[in-house]
Amino acid sequence: MDIIVCVKQVPDTTDVKIDPKTGTLIREGVPSIVNPDDKHAIEEALRLKEKFGGKVTVLSMGPPQAGDALREASAMGADDMVLLCDRAFAGADTWATSHTLGEAAKKIGYDLIICGREAIDGDTAQIGPQMAEHLELPQITYVRKVESADGGKIVCERALEDGYERVEANLPALLTVISDVNKPRYPSVRGIVEAYQEKEITTWTAADINADSACIGLDGSPTSVKKSFAPEPKGEGEILEGSTSEVCKQLVTKLMDKNVVR
């Protein structure tokens, strides 16, 4: 089973600090990491490969340093690394990104594509479904367990807000996985040596995947960012006054009115 895993290099948003004076993000010194959901995607691909054979290709779009994320994935056990790197890809929204990744996937070839549910910098969860649409594949999103993948079919548990559903699709298909699906392995020493010293990253430009310039980068993006800004600081809080029973009643009423827990 040949599997493509899409990987994104992201800033570690749990480490992002806000400049208290300007209210803007301080990006300096924020480490770049492999997007957490994507690690689970890599792990699931490796487990399927161990069961069914084939190879795992990790695919990323980004600047040259995004190759680090691919090497980390390779150290876990992925066979091949492909980086889509071209100035023409810059400014892509999810439409253009899924077009670009989809065209690369066609060139690589696959039985299954696995993506993390979402990236922690953009939080859109749109790349997986849009790639599936681009490639006209069945999709199963929010996968929390892969039950079986033989006989040309895949059966997964897809998480819902109030439970889950068991879904079957014919291969080839595309999955997006959530962190419940598995526990990613640590890279082996041999894996690290191979990934960082022996293996080469295949780098493709827009021309290498025959991308239509109208469908990639800024030109291929229907959406544009009008502005970005720091979230409004919290307003002054309210101290509830009255007897214990009064304040408790007020508190519950306010929580219900404001629809705080959804």
Added chain:
Amino acid sequence: MAEVKINVDDCIGCGICVKKSPEGYEINDEMKAVVKNPNAPGIKEGADDCPTNAIEVIGDVAPAPAAAPAPTAAPSTKPGLAEYKGVMVFAEQRGGELVKVVIELLGRGRGLADELGVPLSATLMGQGVEGLAPQLIAAGADTVYIIQDPRLEKYNTSCYANAMIKLINSIKPEIVLYGATHIGRDLAPRIAKRLGTGLTADCTELTIEEGTNMLLQTRPAFGGNIMATIMCPDHRPQMSTVRPGIMKAIQPDASKQGEIVNFDAGLTDADVMTRIIEIIKERKQVANLEDAKVIVSGGRGVGGTDGFKTIQALADVLNAEIGGSRVAVEKGWISKDHQVGQTGKSVRPQLYIACGISGSIQHRAGMQNSDFIIAINKDPTAQIFTVADLGIVGDLFEIIPVLIEEFKAADFGQ
């Protein structure tokens, strides 16, 4: 002569400046903007439109090229876009019941439609779901489109997408809203891709831009550290998924009249790409602190392991996870994996209840991004109150048992 500075740390490599001034800017191999010619036409406009304000222009600049398109032209001036009229809401139902966010979407959709002077519609898909239409009309819809087919009884991506795309191509709404649920976020991207239009995920604010009548879609990014406002200027419909629980529903009006239209999407078995084997409902599994919707935390004021039983009782009634301050962990009242703060976990639940926690900087760093914060503390000057939305000054052992009864009586969070 102009001098142009680009703050590399702030540049997100979006390329908007290059579009404004192709001779002035370019994107380098690091996917960052660099200045090619500071005196090129449009250099100032490129800086002005930078979404992160990473570009600073000092001195005299050349004016924008005459041929440059207006930054936000009215949609009616572009061929095709003016055909799209009206606001549509995807009325997600599960097992014959509307999902709550649908009513919220209709509330906000009503506001947008009124501002634009256009109708608001709802699209209901399933099998035997026509009985839900009056609820949608009462919640604000002028028209309800019903698509019924046995293949739509349970949600499946391809059938729902194909039916919705047929309807959108026929009705041509200018705005389509979906709830950002596990179903909405599965469905909407697929539709946007095939329609060749934009989609903004998990929006928390939707407004209409004055003058252009375009939809301004605001959403958190970077784990909630920044907000971004997104537009879809040249493609229709403008589509968003909207975070549940944010938009305000309107008071239902059972006397409101509306039109119900049955739409035939002409689905066949060829539209089916995935099969649902079964749907299993389950009570929310015990989640870790990072994923918890509600966290009840205890600190020094809890006083000991026994005191944490009170915290546990409150957590139980809210189906919440338990957190602890560094003091509580260091004293061994609760294990390290529950610690919230700079040296513990960073959390952002929908509701964080801090009990007997003074709120040192290091604790606040780990929880101040929570959507809603309640503080219970004896000391009215405790720092925790500076980040709290609601505070109660008093003894937590007196307050929590009463609070538990109130939550139970209100059926809160169930």
